Amino acid sequence: MVKVYRATGDLTLHGHTRPVTFSLQAERTSAGIEVSGSIPVIFADWDIPNPSFAGFVTTQNHGLLEFLIKFSKS
Secondary structure: OEEEEEEEEEEEEOOEEEEEEEEEEEEEEOOEEEEEEEEEEEHHHHOOOOOEEOOOEEOOOEEEEEEEEEEEOO
16 A cells, blocks of 8 residues: 655755655555655756756756655565
8 A cells, every 4th residue: 555645854956955745655555665755856946957958959947856766675
């Protein structure tokens, strides 16, 4: 069964640390526990220039930081 939680913490990107609040999901698996989630990122808030490739490819002003953490017995 997947459970959804709210989490808060400090996120550091590009030398800037800011408090963030985000949802995460936790699930017990046969191998342990998996925790996943995502944090929306507006690049300007972190002083990150919009990624682009030689003017050929440009991006929007935001992205999504996604994570998956797997806990298992050692």
